[in-house]
Amino acid sequence: MERLQKVIAHAGIASRRKAEELIKEGKVRVNDKVVKELGVKVNPNDKIEVEGIPVEREKPVYFLLYKPRGVISSVSDDKGRKVATDFFPYIEERIYPVGRLDYDTSGLLLMTNDGEFANVLMHPASEVEKVYVAKLKGIPSREAIKSLERGIKLEDGKTAPARIKLLSMERTKNTSIFEISIYEGRNRQVRRMFEAIGHPVMKLKRERYGFLNLHGLSAGEARELTPHEVKQLRVMATKPKK
Incomplete structure (x- = not known):
């Protein structure tokens, strides 16, 4: 079960805050019923509509990319330069970088379509080395x-x-x-x-x-994170500061 506003944001319909506004304005329906409360949770089988448009829910995916130099940590670039998502031509989910590496910096970059996961890792309180x-x-x-x-x-x-x-x-x-x-x-x-x-x-x-490294990868290559690695990252990012 996930909070309704999280599911809407995860589907790329709107930001979490905007999703909350849409709910309070009565523009969201769950199983053909208008929902105005923010605490509502939904399961994968629930039918969700935002302003009459069905929400297509993606499964969360998590990747580790060895970003080469000369690549933008983004999903698009108005100057036509190579971007991080170019290395995932066969991935149907709408993934994006967790944080960023500079254009001239190479190395480990996480990619996901899980907004909550990305926010947890990028939060100032996160203590991932x-x-x-x-x-x-x-x-x-x-x-x-x-x-x-x-x-x-x-x-x-x-x-x-x-x-x-x-x-x-x-x-x-x-x-x-x-x-x-x-x-x-x-x-x-x-x-x-x-x-x-x-x-x-x-x-x-x-x-x-954190505990992730680039072993076994060459520049431009990627691999999917295991469920255990995803769980470890969540725990590491949310552990109380000493």
């Missing part, structure tokens, strides 16, 4: 790295503490590679963090999302 590998211009000092580990002030506020590990450095080319683990999901956060200490990111890849 995201692990990136960044190739930097220059070699940061230990003090600069400590400032990132403590949290550094950006234009949209101070970041939460991060875990950072040096993987390699090339003094002759003046470059270094670091692994950085964060729990937040701000726009271009990792790039902005390293820019703040004077070491721009030359190349960036998201290696892990």
